[in-house]
Amino acid sequence: MSITEYRLAGVALAGALATAFASGAGAQLLTHKDLSVATATEIATTAIATCKQQGYSVSAHVLGREGQVVVAIRNPAAGFATFENSMKKAYTARATRAPSGKFAEQVKGNPNAAQFFLANYVAAQGALPIMVGNDVIGAIGISGAPGGDKDEACAKAGIDKVAAQLR
Amino acid sequence: MKKIAYLAGAAAAIAFAGTADAQLVNTKDLSVDMAVTIATTAVQTCKAQGYNVSAHVLGRAGEVLVAMRGDDTGPQTFENSMKKAWTARAQRAPSLNFANAVKQNPTVGAIHLSNMVPAQGGLPIMIGMDAIGAVGVSGAPGGDKDEACAKAGIDKVAAMLK
Numbered sequence: 664m665s666i667t668e669y670r671l672a673g674v675a676l677a678g679a680l681a682t683a684f685a686s687g688a689g690a691q692l693l694t695h696k697d698l699s700v701a702t703a704t705e706i707a708t709t710a711i712a713t714c715k716q717q718g719y720s721v722s723a724h725v726l727g728r729e730g731q732v733v734v735a736i737r738n739p740a741a742g743f744a745t746f747e748n749s750m751k752k753a754y755t756a757r758a759t760r761a762p763s764g765k766f767a768e769q770v771k772g773n774p775n776a777a778q779f780f781l782a783n784y785v786a787a788q789g790a791l792p793i794m795v796g797n798d799v800i801g802a803i804g805i806s807g808a809p810g811g812d813k814d815e816a817c818a819k820a821g822i823d824k825v826a827a828q829l830r
Numbered sequence: 831m832k833k834i835a836y837l838a839g840a841a842a843a844i845a846f847a848g849t850a851d852a853q854l855v856n857t858k859d860l861s862v863d864m865a866v867t868i869a870t871t872a873v874q875t876c877k878a879q880g881y882n883v884s885a886h887v888l889g890r891a892g893e894v895l896v897a898m899r900g901d902d903t904g905p906q907t908f909e910n911s912m913k914k915a916w917t918a919r920a921q922r923a924p925s926l927n928f929a930n931a932v933k934q935n936p937t938v939g940a941i942h943l944s945n946m947v948p949a950q951g952g953l954p955i956m957i958g959m960d961a962i963g964a965v966g967v968s969g970a971p972g973g974d975k976d977e978a979c980a981k982a983g984i985d986k987v988a989a990m991l992k
Contacts, residue, residue: 720862731905733898735896737889739859739861
């Protein structure tokens with residue numbers, strides 16, 4: 664085949680593939696639900712207020728479906744690392760579609776787990792995915808309480824507050 | 831000669847230690863509750879007017895206290911609200927002032943900093959003459975509308991800003 668023939672063959676193949684994709688049953692827009700800023704804010708502020716009632720100052724992040732920040736709240740009464748940590752816990756929960764504490768368990772004794780080479784994974788309890796049925800639409804991460812279990816309890820309180828909206 | 835230099839250094843050190851400036855700086859800062867109130871009020875005020883906006887409340891050092899991504903807003907509004915707030919905090923003035931300054935002088939030095947933006951919609955949060963932070967809003971059709979929502983946020987906590 665000459666170069667021209669190769670090119671023509673390539674174009675024909677690409678055209679055939681495009682047609683195949685376009686006519687596949689999967690070729691339609693995705694439909695899904697996402698957090699509103701109002702819902703995300705309610706989750707975050709409820710979590711912070713819950714921890715405060717228990718005597719803990721915490722920072723919080725609520726991330727959306729793509730890991731993007733929907734609401735971030737730094738608590739000046741908490742240590743400055745809590746802001747970053749709450750984001751990374753939430754990212755971990757969103758990425759793994761599971762509590763960040765579960766990831767922490769899984770990588771115990773494995774400091775070179777592949778995930779640690781990504782920027783935002785953290786092996787720490789305190790974040791939960793936000794689910795609509797089996798769909799993970801985001802995550803909330805909390806940091807600042809004396810113990811990841813306490814962070815997670817506040818995160819859960821935040822999600823519970825809006826449970827009726829998560830459908 | 832060397833000894834004299836040492837002595838001069840010691841004398842300078844004593845002079846600094848003994849001046850009236852050598853004391854801790856006493857400042858007031860935003861609490862998390864106030865910062866959240868400012869941001870949510872700004873977002874809700876714009877929403878009530880039909881505009882989806884993102885908002886940032888920054889603290890004294892330009893650090894993020896609250897960041898909110900508005901519903902159905904373009905990704906630029908999140909960044910822009912931060913930068914408007916940063917600009918207002920940096921200059922202790924509405925970000926509109928910087929927008930006007932850049933109109934006069936497009937190569938003004940501050941334009942080269944990462945977080946300065948010549949756009950209306952950011953306001954400093956003041957206690958008297960002290961800028962303790964700033965709020966930035968982006969997403970409304972016009973910086974004046976963004977700024978009005980930012981102002982509503984600050985007004986909501988005005989009684990506590992003293």
